[in-house]
Amino acid sequence: MTDTITINGTERPIPEDPRVTLLDFLREHVGLTGTKKGCDHGQCGACTVIVNGRRINSCLSLAAVHDGDDVTTIEGLGTPDAPSAMQLAFVEHDGYQCGYCTPGQICSATAMMDEIAAGFPSDASPDLQGDMFATPDEIRERMSGNVCRCGAYANIVAAIRNVAEEGAR
Template sequence: MDAEITLRVDGQERTVTVDTRTTLLDALRERLGVTAPKKGCDHGQCGSCTVLLDGRRHLTCLALAVAHDGAEVVTAAGLGGDEGLHPVQQAFLDHDGYQCGYCTPGQVCSAVGVLDEVRAGHASHVTRDLDAPPGLDDDEVRERMSGNLCRCGAYAGIVAAVRAAGEAADRTAGGAA
């Protein structure tokens, strides 16, 4: 059975007809030509397909497109703007947070989500003091980014990039997360 859905992808409203069994990843890549989210494992284990879905990081290979009719989807390609790269994208460049680049769009979207979660005060499994605002030390970054795998092993650069973007956001926001 087919269904017509509308998605706002990287700021542009898009309408597409999909089979009701179509994943959001396949709708984006194969029906709408949006190739920033990558198909890695297709089982929700690698994070290559991560996007920001209605403001939160989400694995698109595990989501049915019809369940997200009307949703706002932001991919790594839609993060920057007329003024240039998003601060997380710039941090990945500055800290060599990539090698082959296949996982990078998912890593970047996940990092943006991580920073939003920290700013909102959400604790992680390794947060030491649940009464204090969460910090962003290496352990926190590793735990929060653990759903995004890098076959090349660029983890040191990824952790450095996420921390640098978080610190830059702190300076800009006057110390909030």
């Protein structure tokens, strides 16, 4: 047991209170406020982060269970001077309006691209085996856990398709 969580490349001690969610740990203990608290029930995706390469709703997960894990938040995907390809695509395609859900959308989309590359099927996949592709239907299905109350979905799909076509993340 290491008693630490690596967040965006920096080891942090696990909070002493075992009831602290990963979301509250990131925001209140570490000071990374890019991850948003939306519904606090795992229904909106605003709190999506990447843990060991997989996207999760950080509001539903206790920080204590992530001992030794590698967590990536929106702050760990890129910087204002060097944004990730997904962050750039969201800007270029206006994949946000109010911006509240955008960090969760970008983290989810980034991890989703890895899922597709690894051949993980979804309900929209035509086959359970073989190559997976970032088609509009596939993207919509895989991103269905991330809600945008402003309705920027068409632009979000366009941004993700752009990254998929360029082969970047």
